[in-house]
Amino acid sequence: MGNVLVVAEIKDGVLKKISKEITSAGKKIAEAIGTQVEVLLIGEGVEKFASELAAVGADKVLVAQASEFHPEAYANIIATIAKEKASSVILMPHTGQGKDYSPRVAIKLKAGIVADAVGISIDAGKVIAKKPIYSGKAYANIKVNTPIQVFTVRPNSQEIIEKAGSGTVEQVNVSAGEVKTKIVSTNLSGGAKIQLTEASIIVSGGRGMKGPENFAILQELCDTIGAALGASRAAVDAGWIPHSHQVGQTGKTVSPNCYIACGISGSIQHMAGMGSSKYIVAINKDPDAPIFKVATFGIVADLFEVVPAVTKEFKKVFG
Amino acid sequence: MKVVVLVKQVPDTETSIKLGDKSINEAGIKWIISPYDEFAIEEGIKLREKNGGEVIAVTVGPDRTQEALRTAYAMGVDKAVHIKVDNYNTFDSVFTSELIANFVKSVGADLVISGKQSIDTDSSQVGVQVAEFLGWGHVALATKLEINGSTAKIVKEIEGGNAEVEAALPLVLTAQKGLNEPRYPSLKGIMTAKKKPIETKTPADLGNPAASIEIVSLEPPPPRIPGRKLEAADAEGFAVQLVKALREEAKVI
Numbered sequence: 001m002g003n004v005l006v007v008a009e010i011k012d013g014v015l016k017k018i019s020k021e022i023t024s025a026g027k028k029i030a031e032a033i034g035t036q037v038e039v040l041l042i043g044e045g046v047e048k049f050a051s052e053l054a055a056v057g058a059d060k061v062l063v064a065q066a067s068e069f070h071p072e073a074y075a076n077i078i079a080t081i082a083k084e085k086a087s088s089v090i091l092m093p094h095t096g097q098g099k100d101y102s103p104r105v106a107i108k109l110k111a112g113i114v115a116d117a118v119g120i121s122i123d124a125g126k127v128i129a130k131k132p133i134y135s136g137k138a139y140a141n142i143k144v145n146t147p148i149q150v151f152t153v154r155p156n157s158q159e160i161i162e163k164a165g166s167g168t169v170e171q172v173n174v175s176a177g178e179v180k181t182k183i184v185s186t187n188l189s190g191g192a193k194i195q196l197t198e199a200s201i202i203v204s205g206g207r208g209m210k211g212p213e214n215f216a217i218l219q220e221l222c223d224t225i226g227a228a229l230g231a232s233r234a235a236v237d238a239g240w241i242p243h244s245h246q247v248g249q250t251g252k253t254v255s256p257n258c259y260i261a262c263g264i265s266g267s268i269q270h271m272a273g274m275g276s277s278k279y280i281v282a283i284n285k286d287p288d289a290p291i292f293k294v295a296t297f298g299i300v301a302d303l304f305e306v307v308p309a310v311t312k313e314f315k316k317v318f319g
Numbered sequence: 320m321k322v323v324v325l326v327k328q329v330p331d332t333e334t335s336i337k338l339g340d341k342s343i344n345e346a347g348i349k350w351i352i353s354p355y356d357e358f359a360i361e362e363g364i365k366l367r368e369k370n371g372g373e374v375i376a377v378t379v380g381p382d383r384t385q386e387a388l389r390t391a392y393a394m395g396v397d398k399a400v401h402i403k404v405d406n407y408n409t410f411d412s413v414f415t416s417e418l419i420a421n422f423v424k425s426v427g428a429d430l431v432i433s434g435k436q437s438i439d440t441d442s443s444q445v446g447v448q449v450a451e452f453l454g455w456g457h458v459a460l461a462t463k464l465e466i467n468g469s470t471a472k473i474v475k476e477i478e479g480g481n482a483e484v485e486a487a488l489p490l491v492l493t494a495q496k497g498l499n500e501p502r503y504p505s506l507k508g509i510m511t512a513k514k515k516p517i518e519t520k521t522p523a524d525l526g527n528p529a530a531s532i533e534i535v536s537l538e539p540p541p542p543r544i545p546g547r548k549l550e551a552a553d554a555e556g557f558a559v560q561l562v563k564a565l566r567e568e569a570k571v572i
Contacts, residue, residue, distance in 0.1 A: 099443040100447065138338055138538065140536075144531065182484065250355075278571070279544065294543060296546045297547065298546060
């Protein structure tokens with residue numbers, strides 16, 4: 001049985017939380033099938049993250065040099081290493097980058113892939129991946145038929161388990177190969193401070209926000225509790241906030257520990273994007289808003305009074 | 320220029336899903352074109368209107384999926400191809416991509432456009448897998464496309480912003496919201512679409528790929544943590560209760 005290969009992701013010089021989540025998930029698989037988990041770091045000067053990965057179970061940390069992110073280059077590097085190491089299970093993050101290279105990795109390895117897994121278990125030596133389907137209205141348990149089993153895993157879905165692995169660092173020399181597209185420029189100014197899809201707390205605003213200027217009260221709550229700012233389609237279509245903040249069917253799918261919906265009625269399309277959040281708080285004047293059916297904590301009141309009061313209360317707690 | 324657009328038929332979001340053993344019970348389901356695929360169709364038609372050429376819509380699935388191709392015809396594609404697979408496993412992206420890539424090879428194309436993901440599986444796999452099978456470049460999450468001769472300039476969404484990408488054709492794009500505003504089919508379009516021919520292919524015509532994954536079982540979503548409405552006299556009262564609930568009960572903040 002070959003090793004489990006986990007692909008870590010780094011953003012702005014920080015090891016993303018998803019990297020630790022899938023390292024722990026990889027460790028669980030490796031223990032069940034009697035093999036080791038190797039975590040691949042791609043980039044320049046990235047070996048410094050090896051100890052963080054070792055602390056959550058990495059038996060070995062592979063370091064491949066590469067300059068900027070390019071999906072074709074990353075796919076070449078990952079597939080080449082998977083072949084060299086004869087990996088039998090590959091775990092990649094279901095993030096913007098992961099979605100960009102994982103399809104190519106699967107094809108290069110002649111493997112089947114289950115994308116957006118939220119649960120991992122083992123049956124008779126094979127991985128069974130659980131994933132939400134039909135906008136979270138059902139879940140499917142799926143296994144891969146091919147010798148190499150490939151998965152992408154949804155951020156915030158796996159527990160990080162502190163369990164020391166040896167984390168031996170190995171430099172691997174692989175060519176990124178030829179790429180067919182050229183990234184001419186990148187523009188990061190319009191982006192959010194915390195990535196919605198990976199945030200563990202999200203504060204979201206909808207039609208009830210009444211205008212773009214009022215999102216400032218949500219942003220203040222976000223800054224106070226370290227949350228990402230989301231929005232419903234109604235708020236985005238009204239032009240109050242950019243589409244990159246949209247949660248729901250034609251926006252982002254999120255699974256935070258806590259989702260605070262402010263002035264959001266809770267259409268099926270919106271719930272499709274946030275229904276798998278662990279705790280849901282709804283603040284809405286309309287007691288019949290569908291969002292209250294899924295809310296763990298519902299507050300029927302004026303958000304313009306409650307949200308600033310909640311921010312103030314959290315500021316007391318956090319000093 | 321020849322553009323192939325990938326179309327997937329999926330249950331409407333509002334439709335309730337009833338589970339069978341390893342597939343859903345399709346009785347009573349309202350089917351639609353996956354919303355992101357509408358951006359792909361629209362972009363294909365716009366390119367044809369500007370540069371001439373041909374737009375071919377292709378779908379994979381059982382006979383019911385021909386309805387999605389009729390809608391694509393009504394929007395304005397030139398040709399529709401149904402890759403007929405009975406008992407289609409909608410979650411098997413590699414099987415699907417290999418069929419589509421083999422189809423694209425057989426007709427030749429300058430551009431393949433898919434939605435960034437389908438809303439039944441949310442896997443974000445097929446478009447980019449097709450590029451890999453074809454040995455082509457790809458740009459995912461395209462929000463703007465400009466074609467000059469054999470070069471494409473694309474704006475794509477990236478984490479926290481956007482990027483400008485240049486690539487030579489042939490190329491695969493996956494469409495993100497913002498790429499365009501999909502048109503509604505005209506009444507005339509809907510009427511004439513009914514009579515247009517749909518070409519049917521079978522997996523045997525397209526390399527007969529093997530199933531790459533297997534559904535073990537389907538299950539309902541896990542039960543939610545039971546909820547309750549907080550009661551308080553004023554905003555400060557709600558705030559105190561909520562902060563307490565989130566910190567002491569849920570322990571999430």
